[in-house]
Amino acid sequence: MTNFKTNIEFAYSLDNLDELRSFKKEFFTPKGKDGKSCIYLNGNSLGLQPRKTREIIDQELQDWARLGVRGHFESSTPWTDYHQLLTKKMAKIVGAKPIETVIMNTLTANLHFLMISFYNPTKKRNKILIESDAFPSDRYAVESQIRLHGFDPKKCIIEWSPKTGEKLLKMDHLEDILEKKGDEIELLLIGGVNYYTGQYLNLKKIADLGHSKGCKIGIDLAHGAGNIKPELHKSGVDFAAWCTYKYLNSGPGNLGGVFVHERHAYDKSLKRLTGWWGQEKSNRFKMREPLHIIPGAEGWQVSNPPIISMAAIKASLDLFDMAGMDALRKKSVFLTDYLEFLILNLDNENIEIISPKKSDQRGCQLSILIKNSDKYLHKKLLKNNIITDWRDPGVIRCAPVPMYNSFEDIYNFSVILKTILSKN
């Protein structure tokens, strides 16, 4: 660990050296009941609003008012191609090629669309492997897909769980499962960064292990996109899906991103659910042509995209493009290490950080277990204008987001946490 110091001057000096510090003012910071700015450490649930978002949405509203339907072709950013404006920037963030990337639908809906293509169970090979602590929506989606094919989720879900008494997943355990049951498993659907512990798994390793047993690999990147650098293309996973409202700051419930590896780009034999937006662009408006699917991820689109929502995504991706994932990840590691240092320095025996200790195995999230605490602690933090996320039993999830959190934020959080805990 770097030689961090415990005084506030040190936090100031880190902020002064931070090349990304000017991005903080590109975002609105929520205010507490007393009107003062909050310390926002909840970008893993909902990212903050970029100041530019309103202006970029407004542009589309004006074009719609001015042009009506002609906006599809004549607005300053023509709506028929609007999603393509976003593809390159989105692809860069997750380490994909443009042909592998599209923004469409919402996350869980996309998991369904992709499982239609990549979960084709047979009598012998019909199981899906998930993490034991998968996000509920992913588990429900998997259960319903299994039922859709006439199988029983109780028999067809295999869980990859931490060893007894442990909280993190181990790769050798996955290896064991695949060794024993690999040829019964059709699909591995795994969170690239676990929502609860912040554990960042080695996607390439998972893909290599799974593929060697003939399984397909899907990754839920809800907590990874805009956080870590997943290098999706190089990892070799078959598909991935993520939302854009967490680290990607596109606004509540906004559309999701999809990755389908290039090796599937021209495969017409894949089953899929189709709609007119997956049709070759030259034929899309001819209306009576048979369907010729667009190669690559765009071929999974069904509907014409909601432009107002897309505009909010554009506002955010522009900022990511300016900052760059290399610089963001670098600061992220530093900021999270600093938070870890300050929390450990509180020297409180009731505190246990359950996230991985190594920075290459975690994103910008520390899940801090506070023993003998309850949700009252979270409320006290909130009263002190600190926005974190609470998960039973006793876990505060903190996300020091490199885009808009400063070292001073982290310092102040640690001081307030210390004060609150000392009064308990």
Ligand SMILES: *Cc1c(COP(=O)(O)O)cnc(C)c1O
């Ligand atoms: C946030 C999150 C979701 C939410 O899915 P929506 O369809 O966007 O509501 C699903 N899965 C994971 C792993 C998440 O972190």
